[in-house]
Amino acid sequence: MxxxxxxxxxxxxxxxxxxxxxxxxxxxxxxxxxxxxxxxxxxxxxxxxxxxxxxxxxxxxxxxxxxxxxxxxxxxxxxxAAPEEPDVQPAMTFGEYVNQWYAGLELAASTMQNYKRHVENHLLPEFGAKALADITRADVGAWEKKEQASYASTSVQTWHGTLHVIFEDAIEEELLSVNPAARRRGRGKRAGRSRKRGPEKVVTDALGILLVSERMALLSGRDDEFVGGVTKGYTGVRWGEMVGLETEFIRPKSIRVEWQLYELDNGELVRCPPKDDSYRTIDSMDWLSALITGQVARADPQPCLCHGRRYVFRGYGEANDAARSPGVKLADVARHAGVSVGTASNVLNRPEVVREEKRARVELAMAELGYLRGSAPGEPAAHWRRSGFATWLFQPAATGWYPKKAPQAARPVPLLAGPWPGVPARGRNASERAEACWVPIAQGLTPHGLRHTHKSIMEDMGTPPKLMDERLGHLDGSVQARYSHITSGMRRRLMEGLTEVWEASLEARRAMCLGSQVAVLDALLRGRTP
Incomplete structure (x- = not known):
């Protein structure tokens, strides 16, 4: 045959x-x-x-x-032989196939963005111009070695997985017969899994959660960051779930996770289901429920312009730039008009250097999209942004240092010595006026590290795995998990244990200083009986 x-x-x-x-x-x-x-x-x-x-x-x-x-x-x-007339086609390149492959995907916004980043930054530069059928196992191996010289092996492994998925789909379409990115068993160094393991996640303890949250509130000048940090540390919610926490899902003794706000590379915040559809109800201690309801009462959140919903936490600082401004961005105008962001900016700032035809297109796009330049002075941003929050609030609070940002080098957070734990100095020549700086609480701690911290605290209290998985939104498909069930006694003991941990952290903090410049924490400290 x-x-x-x-x-x-x-x-x-x-x-x-x-x-x-x-x-x-x-x-x-x-x-x-x-x-x-x-x-x-x-x-x-x-x-x-x-x-x-x-x-x-x-x-x-x-x-x-x-x-x-x-x-x-x-x-x-x-x-x-009189075969049918052959349809001779030029060899399809990897870049051509990937374009049509990506266009046919219908996945979550986060997955689509990750695939796009992997392809554009790491796969197309190496394979884009090569014929799809000419890519060999040796080519993939050489690319992987080159990437490992510049990036972490765990990241390269992720990009290799995306490449494997692309080739598998090409095989299903009968464009390839074998997958050159498939790993063969028993080949290579027998070094175990340690070579591909990422660095251990940094965690802290209950006192660390409290101190980092207090410092973030001092940096921002409001209570929101204190409540947000404590909420994340004592519920283990993901970042997007905390940013997307709507007021209607705050219950007297629980928090319902129904949505998250996922931030795309272009700055857009997409309202989508939580990761892996991990809808859940998180039991809340009485003191935590009081903190969150107090935050809602103080902030009195109004529907945001981007989603039309009320969120528990607002963004930090004024909405005075495109990254943090709600509504239509200049990048949206440029995309709608079919020009670059620089051209759209020139229409606003130097219209004389833009050709009349392009200027008219940009102005029409602004009118059609309802673009408004700038925001009212003092108007807060609608939502926290992952990078800004981690860079200018969380990292300085956890480490005591601002990160490097040209033209400035990394530098300690400048503080005025009193009252304890110091007040961040602001304005011109703040570093010269500084009298003190913070010592690190947990070097390398990240916002996601508070999720790991919450799991560590629960394990230290002996919480059953089934209850920990439910709280964190994890799924355990093992037989043991199938035969395990959560009881009311388990929930009660967890709430009591987390309350004891919280009370102990407040006592430790009060031993350092009786009060705080953060209003909500000051009330908690001064309200305790000596």
């Missing part, structure tokens, strides 16, 4: 001329015939095999020694 064999962007027909003799179907000039699909190539090969069998069956026996007629001899030739 004949079959189709994959070539560079096409297929060739392979047939058996005789037992043990495999041939390739060629045209009248002896060139390999190419077909657009594997099925067409196989059909042409089978047709030619059938023709050969008919010719052999009609050939005279050796005894007659009668030569074949000229027509019969010609009949064996490939020109009489």
């Amino acid at each position: 004949g079959y189709g064999e994959k070539l560079k962007g096409s297929y060739r027909a392979r047939y058996w001329e005789a037992p043990g003799i495999l041939r390739t179907l060629v045209d009248a000039e002896g060139r390999t015939m190419r077909f657009s699909s594997k099925r067409a190539a196989a059909k042409a090969a089978n047709d030619h095999e059938a023709l050969i069998r008919r010719v052999v069956q009609s050939a005279p026996s050796p005894e007659t020694d009668t030569p074949l007629a000229e027509e019969q001899v010609a009949g064996v030739g490939p020109q009489s």
